[in-house]
């Protein structure tokens with residue numbers, strides 16, 4: 432049994448990006464990756480307390496926040512990170528774009544695996560880099576790599592691998608073997624690896640342990656940029672507080688140079704919320720994972736025997752659906768017509784697929800699945 436903290440909260444008329452998309456229409460929004468839950472009580476209390484002070488001036492990243500992240504990384508991932516490595520950012524997407532600009536030169540190439548969170552596909556072009564994509568493979572119950580294909584796609588101009596770990600949208604927490612293989616490839620081709628680990632505390636399968644890519648090998652750590660944020664785990668995306676961890680001083684200086692004069696500092700409440708989240712006692716987080724596991728099980732049941740194929744995610748609150756049997760190009764309107772709004776696979780580089788965000792109260796998901804039934808289980812199929 433979970434507490435009322437994960438019950439329905441009406442988000443209409445709160446300028447919510449997720450809910451405004453279908454304003455005035457009876458469509459349940461299960462698209463953009465934020466959850467319909469209030470942030471943990473400890474986070475809300477810390478924001479309230481700071482607000483009492485009343486002065487909302489320019490704010491440095493608090494030393495106590497840096498200490499909290501260092502301690503969290505030690506305790507949760509066995510990863511020893513250093514205060515010098517930190518670069519605070521108002522968003523992780525900026526981190527992806529900055530990584531593309533900070534590595535190599537215009538005309539170089541950036542490699543990534545599809546389907547993938549859309550900014551991975553846009554950032555290289557915005558940085559005047561060539562985008563090289565290699566498809567992940569549907570292996571039946573899970574998605575995995577074709578390492579031979581990945582390596583064959585690397586050109587002499589390829590400088591950077593953008594890795595999503597755990598992976599949005601296919602829900603994989605990459606195994607040690609997969610990570611070690613990626614490390615070997617990156618080493619062989621002298622690539623920098625930018626690892627977006629924003630979903631790393633949303634591991635749903637029992638016994639999973641997050642391995643930061645940068646912690647695989649101390650020497651190779653100098654060729655890594657790790658992007659982290661409290662925003663997915665503790666549901667704080669509207670506060671814009673993320674960080675890049677860059678162990679190599681020269682790479683970090685280059686990254687900072689690309690930021691200069693353009694990237695604003697994190698807002699005061701972003702820092703306050705982040706520290707409270709990283710220092711929270713873990714109970715809210717454990718309850719959240721329970722809710723997400725219940726939702727994931729509901730999804731698995733609802734899709735069993737359907738002509739549509741849902742890959743059960745190991746991690747994240749996002750599920751990836753092969754809906755090509757409905758429409759190989761764009762099945763989304765058929766779901767919207769039934770009152771459910773999903774993310775369009777074309778944005779992830781995979782037409783005919785959809786992403787479903789199950790970070791919502793179980794009752795909301797049940798309602799959405801009920802509405803989707805005619806597509807999940809067409810009469811006569």
Ligand SMILES: Cc1ncc(COP(=O)(O)O)c(C=O)c1O
Nearest residue numbers: 464522523524548599627629673
């Ligand atoms: C893999 C990944 N990276 C980055 C982001 C967004 O990060 P931010 O809101 O900090 O820019 C998301 C949000 O869905 C994501 O899934």
